Amino acid sequence: MFHVPCLMNLIIFGPQGSGKGTQAEKLAEKFNLSHIETGQIFRDVAKLDSPLGVKIKDLSESRELIPDEITVDFLVHHLEKISPDKGVILDSAPRTLGQIQPVEKLMKAQNRSIDRAIYISLPYGESVARITKRFACTSCAKPIILGKHVELASDICPFCGGQIVQRSDDTPEGIVKRLDIFYNTTMPVVEAYRKKGLLIEVDGGRGMEEVFEDIISKFEI
Numbered sequence: 080m081f082h083v084p085c086l087m088n089l090i091i092f093g094p095q096g097s098g099k100g101t102q103a104e105k106l107a108e109k110f111n112l113s114h115i116e117t118g119q120i121f122r123d124v125a126k127l128d129s130p131l132g133v134k135i136k137d138l139s140e141s142r143e144l145i146p147d148e149i150t151v152d153f154l155v156h157h158l159e160k161i162s163p164d165k166g167v168i169l170d171s172a173p174r175t176l177g178q179i180q181p182v183e184k185l186m187k188a189q190n191r192s193i194d195r196a197i198y199i200s201l202p203y204g205e206s207v208a209r210i211t212k213r214f215a216c217t218s219c220a221k222p223i224i225l226g227k228h229v230e231l232a233s234d235i236c237p238f239c240g241g242q243i244v245q246r247s248d249d250t251p252e253g254i255v256k257r258l259d260i261f262y263n264t265t266m267p268v269v270e271a272y273r274k275k276g277l278l279i280e281v282d283g284g285r286g287m288e289e290v291f292e293d294i295i296s297k298f299e300i
C-alpha cells in the first residue's frame with residue numbers, strides 16, 4: 080500500500096473538458112493541499128495593466144503557450160507564499176518537457192518532491208463535445224451547460240433570464256488549438272512521469288465522483 084506522506088505534493092494533467100480543475104480542488108480539500116492553477120494565475124495577471132499583463136493577454140488571445148521562463152517565475156512567486164508544512168497540487172505545470180527540470184528544482188529548493196502525477200484521460204472527440212456545450216450567462220455569470228441547464232444556444236439563462244454565450248476561447252478553432260497543444264506539448268510530460276513510476280491514470284469519461292474515487296483508490300495500490 081502506498082504510504083501517503085504527511086506532506087504530499089501532486090501534479091495533475093488532463094485535456095480540456097476532462098474535469099481536471101474540479102478533481103484538483105477535491106484533492107486539495109481531501110489532502111489539505113494548496114491548489115496552484117497556472118491558467119487561473121495567468122488569467123488574473125492578464126487583467127492587470129502592466130507590461131507583463133499585456134504580454135500574457137496577447138499570448139492568451141492568440142492561444143499560444145506562456146513561455147517556460149514566465150511560467151517558472153510565477154511558480155516561484157506562488158510557491159514562496161505557501162506554508163512549508165502544507166502540500167501543493169500543481170495544475171497545468173510542468174506543462175512542457177522544458178519545464179520539468181526547473182519546476183522540480185523549485186520544488187526541491189522547498190524540500191518538496193513530486194509524490195504522484197495524476198492524468199485524467201478523455202478521448203479527443205469527448206473533449207470537443209464537452210467544451211462545445213459550455214456556455215455562461217452574461218448577466219449572472221453562472222456556467223450553463225447545453226443539454227443540462229438549457230436545450231439550445233438561443234435559450235435564456237434559467238437562473239436569471241439573461242443572455243447566454245459561449246466562452247470566447249471555446250470556439251471550434253480555439254478548442255482544436257488548445258487540444259493540439261495538450262497532446263503535442265503536455266502529453267510527453269505525462270509520459271515522462273509514467274516512466275518515473277509516479278503516474279496515476281484514470282478515465283475521465285465518467286461522473287465527477289466516480290473519477291475522484293478511482294484516483295483515491297489508486298493512491299493505495
Ligand SMILES: [Zn+2]
Binds near residue numbers: 216218219220221
Ligand atoms: Zn443568469
